[in-house]
Amino acid sequence: MTKRLNTGMRAAGYLIVVSGLLAAPFIAVAQEEYAAPTAREKKAAADAAVWNKNPAPTDPRDFSGVWWTRGYDRTFRPVTDPPLSPNEAAKLLPLTSAEAASRQHHLEMEKAGTPIADAPTQCFPHGVPRLIASPYPVQYVYSPGLITILHETAHNVRYIHMDGKPAPADTPRTFLGYSVGHWEGNTLVVFTDHFNDRTQIDEEALSHGLKLTVTERITKFTNKYGGVELRDRITLEDPEHFTKPWTAERLFPWRGDMRITEYSCEENNRNAPKNGITVAK
């Protein structure tokens, strides 16, 4: 069954590939319909039915409401067609020699049981794209000139400035940077820079510096199970850490059944690091 589209992630990958080729989607779908659904596919359809009882907004540019990434992936990897295993995809990471050494050091420290402290372990904002990988739901809120993304995890807030103005001249470097957005058709394009260098790219081992810029392309689509999802394609550029720009992806299923709840990182932080090493309790 390995060649089947047996997860939402794989299905989305195929949909991306065939977008723009009008005939191809029908071929892919037709092949699917001749096979009995797997347990995972049945679950995906059943989940979508529950989540859609409170339906997602219908306008393709309306992301209002709650979305929650499925599962938990600690890593960002280049998105490929067909999708590769995380270990295989990791080989495609365009790392500078310094970043390759840094990544190896992070991996070894974690293997030794002394992981290097990541910003969220100190209740700092996660950074971007690190925040996008966090396995907690988010809510989009629209207001004039601003799209606000409220993250349950450690009450992170992202402000996407939609007023057409660049970052103010005195914008400081921050954990979450400064985000400017605009629409290209039905895709929300978000450019973020002005980062500090105190966050990681992902939870596992990838780092970045002050030159990091992140361009996200966020699109709403309906998957083949009837579920609605946001696809966030994330292009990372940082010449000191990556030899060329590369693009990762996260999918956020619509969760009409959910609300954001309170998350206090600061109360009894069990991951509070000592001497830069995360101490999980």
Add this chain to the structure above:
Amino acid sequence: MTPVTRPAGALVALAGVVAMVSAIPVAPAAPAAGDVPLFEQPPPGTPNLTGKWEMPKRITHLLTSDGKEPPLNAAGKAEYDKRQAALHAGNKDIDPINSCLMHGTPRLIYAPYPFLILQTTRSVNFVHEVNHTFRIIYWDKDPPDDPDPDYLGYAIARFEGPVLVIDTIGLNDKTWLDYSGLPHGEKLKVQERYTLTDPNTIKGSVTLTDPDYYTASWTTNFTLKKQSGMQIKENVCTDTHRM
């Protein structure tokens, strides 16, 4: 006990002017006018509190609407006196916000930082600069019977005519009502009322009902002024306080 005050709004406004005349180095091209779709906005003709708000007059100790001390009962007075004595002795750690814990409801609105009210048909959202703390409040008719207590509580919102009314229960007893240390217990009920009296002014009130520490319900008033723009800075308590 006076927290660091933030830069004056004038500086922010000036920065905006500077930005308008600077070149766009890397940001994507600006969208054409009218190309920014809005969704779930309040219908025309209804009160719309969306904007960036700030309390122009710092309130560090809550008084009743007729200017009197809150009606603490014996237990409330004992707890309040204990906190006041500690503060006067220089023990800042006794204030939970100095451990970067959430301010709680209603203290959050008294923090000397701006906040956004983002009113939509789905929920009304209070997104505060101070330690990036937010409340998402749905237009529910009723709260759950017995919500688990947390810092910001379980809140529901409705309009009574032009007045935005927010009722909150389910609060833990780890937060203070104000900077002076007014206490509360887990039975606390909070009703906030927000009225736009002109496009740039909200007259507000908070009614507090807490039989553990007060002899009666009491109400305190405040005013909010609208600030220009929607820019909110990144403020991280754990970065400035160092746990």
